[in-house]
Amino acid sequence: MHVSRRSFFRRIGAGAVATAAIPALDSFALARGLAFTRAKQPGGPILLDRNENAYGPSPKVIAAIRDAAGSSNRYPRSTEEMEERLAHLHGVQRDQVVLTCGSGEVLRMAAEAFLGPGKKLVEPMPTFESLGKHAKNAGAEVVEVPLTKTYAHDLPAMLRNADAATGLVYICNPNNPTGSLTPREEIEDFLRRVPAGTHALIDEAYHHYVGASSSYASFLDRPVSDPRVIVARTFSKIYGLAGLRVGYAVAAPEVARKLAEERLPVGVNILGMQAAGVALDDTEHVRETAERNRNDRQEFMNQANDRMLRAIDSHANFVLLESGRRVDEVLEFFKKNSIILGRRIPSMEKYVRVSLGTPDEMSEFWRVWDMFLPHKM
Missing domain, CATH: 3.40.640.10 (Type I PLP-dependent aspartate aminotransferase-like (Major domain))
Structure with missing residues (x-):
């Protein structure tokens, strides 16, 4: 069965893009492939389940991965x-x-x-x-x-x-x-x-x-x-x-x-080490990402307060939200509406962990939430 390059990348996502040396892969294609690590899969659900960085790596890191891709046929020599x-x-x-x-x-x-x-x-x-x-x-x-x-x-x-x-x-x-x-x-x-x-x-x-x-x-x-x-x-x-x-x-x-x-x-791969080194240098991207996260987190708390929902004060890139419903019910409803939320927490059955996405993704989260639990503004 013939599989086009576009279909190939759609199926395997960022992992294979990051580990395969493809000479014809230009910077735009690589950046598009790396978007698979962000909160929303192209053509797929919004991913708010694994506490990933919704904004992705810095452009400098993406460029470094592209430059190092030709060496991915080699094992890393040393850490x-x-x-x-x-x-x-x-x-x-x-x-x-x-x-x-x-x-x-x-x-x-x-x-x-x-x-x-x-x-x-x-x-x-x-x-x-x-x-x-x-x-x-x-x-x-x-x-x-x-x-x-x-x-x-x-x-x-x-x-x-x-x-x-x-x-x-x-x-x-x-x-x-x-x-x-x-x-x-x-x-x-x-x-x-x-x-x-x-x-x-x-x-x-x-x-x-x-x-x-x-x-x-x-x-x-x-x-x-x-x-x-x-x-x-x-x-x-x-x-x-x-x-x-x-x-x-x-x-x-x-x-x-x-x-x-x-x-x-031979655990850590060449592309990972190259990307990590450049990421350490790009302190401005780290600062900007942390600031975006603070803003996103505060907006989440504001939205929760508007709905009289209890959310645990968070110092991370996710928030634990009390739904009043069993978590399996919440997860299933959101999954049917193309949003994947965090794991079950056995000791907190009526809480759901929500990884923070981009503002657009969080707007969609709240739209679906209001379908699940309608509220009066």
Whole structure:
């Protein structure tokens, strides 16, 4: 069966565009292909389900991917240059940085390095579920501790559940799916009290979306003085590179070596590393994207308030919204109207997580919402 080039790209999306070296692919075609990573699929539904960057990577990054496409027949030779850049950026040594296939790989590596039969993971509930799944796969016990009434991590309760068998405690800050913050001073106090042999994995995937906050600060400086702390970062969110899978861990040298032993061989691809390097340099695009997100988030809250809906105050690129209906009902209605929303949250059955799209996409979201739950203005 003959498949045209246009049909081919429509079927495979950005992933194949990013990994196939096609000499005839000009910059316009590549940019069009990369649009598949944005919130709305060409000719398909609006995607508001995976907390992707609705605005995509910067034009400079798209150009860099185009320039590097001809090298995609080669395996990457080393991650050291990129790790050196990240180390310089964060004021740590190169042997404290481990480049990975997204921050999700950091979570898998940590589970395999520090968990197993007889070990325990203590994590909040709800939170990003990936680490819990990896912990169970490793044969470890998973202890889930409900969030506080303000949706912060209940660190005293997590501490009560941590003992000598606890290999990892997980702190996702801002938390996914609530978008809520846990103050740094509370985390600092928690770290002083956790058992000596327990590592703390702090997931900062949404760090760049926080903005000015008197209570929040990154922990990227902490592994310098505390070898128990591992910080995970990603290029999937603010940098708009979810489809290229680039992330990294910052940890003490001995911990970083142990994590690296669990890393996939030849994992991070050439295009991902090239794109990530250019994305780091384009600080203006990061600033503009963060500002757009703040505006989009505030407009979402305004629209929710107009409808007398409860939305949890978010410091990320998504909002958790109370619908008053079971989430499966909400997801199905929106799917029938060509909008894909976030996952089910077992402990919050009447909430739906909405990733922030562009203003036009969010206008369509609210139009469909008003079909689902009519309201009086």
